[in-house]
Amino acid sequence: MPRSPTFDRDAKIEQAMQLFWEKGYEATSVQDLVDHLGLNRSSLYNAFGGKHDLYLEALDRYRQEDIEWLRGQLQEAPTAVEGIRQAFVAVAERATESCCGCFTTNAAVECAPRDASTQERARESFEEMRSLFRAAAQRAQEEGAIDPARDPAALGRHLTNTYNGIHLTAKTDPPDEVVQDIVDETLRGLTCSGHGSTTA
Amino acid sequence: MPRSPTFDRDAKIEQAMQLFWEKGYEATSVQDLVDHLGLNRSSLYNAFGGKHDLYLEALDRYRQEDIEWLRGQLQEAPTAVEGIRQAFVAVAERATESCCGCFTTNAAVECAPRDASTQERARESFEEMRSLFRAAAQRAQEEGAIDPARDPAALGRHLTNTYNGIHLTAKTDPPDEVVQDIVDETLRGLTCSGHGSTTA
DNA sequence: CTGTATTTGGAACACTCGTTCCAAAAAAGA
C-alpha cells in the first residue's frame, strides 16, 4: 500500500555531507539544502527530521568514509613509516583540493563547544585515528624503523595531533613547502634514536 | 562642539573579542553584541561600522595579544627547549580553561574559506608563529639541544603545526594525558640525533 | 546659558531563519 520514496536516501546524505563540509553548520541554511539536494522541504523534514539531525547523519557518513580512507593510506604502503608519510601528504593534498579541510575537524571547532552530540562524535573519531596511528607506530617498531622503547600509544596521539594540525595548516597555506617540512620533521623525529632528554 | 563618547572603545573591542572567541562569527548575533557590550545598536554601528568590521577588529586584537603571549612563553624559559615545552603545555591549559580554543584557529576554520580578509589574517598569524618557533629552534641549536644540521625554518613550521594541532586536540580531550604525550613525543623528536632517513 | 554637533535610544526596515501544516499528486494492494 505505501508509496515508495522516489529518491535515494543515501545519495541525499552524501550530498548533504558535501554541503555541510563546505559551508559548515551555521552558514548552511535549510534553503541551501533544499536547493542542493533537489528535495522538497517537506520531504527533507520527513526523511531526516530537521537540519540538526541531517547534519549529524552527514557527519557520521563522513567520519565513516574518512576513517576507512586513513586506514587504507596507512596499510597500503610497503612500510609503516612510508604509510604514515603517505597519509600526511595525501591528507594535505585532499585538504587543499577540496578547499574545506576535514569535516570532523571543522565540526569540532564550530559546533563541538555548543553541541554535545557533535563533540562526542569528534572525540570518538579522534580516538579511532589514534588507534590507527598507534597500530602503524607499532608496526614500524616491528620493522625496526622506530625505537621499540617508545610508547606506541603516545606516538599514536602525537601523530594524530600532527595529522589534525595539517588540516589547519592547509586552510591558509598551500601545501607547497610548509606541509612538506612538517612531514619531514615529524618523520625525522619518529625514526631517530631518541637519546635526548625530554624532561627538564 | 563635538560631544565625546561615553564608552571606552578599546574596552568594547576586548569584550567583543571575548564573545566572538567563544561563539564564533555566525553564531554571534548583533543582538548578542548589543547585550554583551552594553552598547546601543546605533553606537555600535557608529563606532565599528557593522558586525563584520567589528569581528575583524576583535580578531586583530586577539592576534596581537596572542602572539605576545607566545613570545613571552618562549623567551621567559631558561632554555629554548624548555620554552617550547612550556608554550605547548600552557596553550593546552589555556585552551581547555577558556573552553573555546584559539580565536585565530577558530576563525581560520569557520571564516577563512569564505572570507579573504580573515584568511589573510590567519595566514599572517601562522607565519608570525612560525617565525617565533624558528627563533626558538635556532636558539636550541646554539644551546646544543638540537642537531645544528636541521633546518630551523622547517622546525618552526613543524612546531607551529603541532602547536595548532593542540588547539584542536584540546577541543575534545581534556589535557590530562593526551596533550602530555604529544608534547613529550614532539620534544623527543626534536632533541634526538636524527640519524634516520626521512625519504623513501 | 545658548546653540550646535554628536551620540544615544528605540522603532522599523526588508529579509532570511528553521519549522509546520494542508491539500494535491502518486504509487501500491484490492
Added chain:
DNA sequence: TCTTTTTTGGAACGAGTGTTCCAAATACAG
C-alpha cells in the same frame, strides 16, 4: 478501477537576522 497510504509541492508561520533611520538626549564651545 478504486481505495488507501505516503510523498510531494508550496504557502505560511513566528521569530530572528543585520542594518538603517530619525527624533530625543547630551556634552562641549561660545
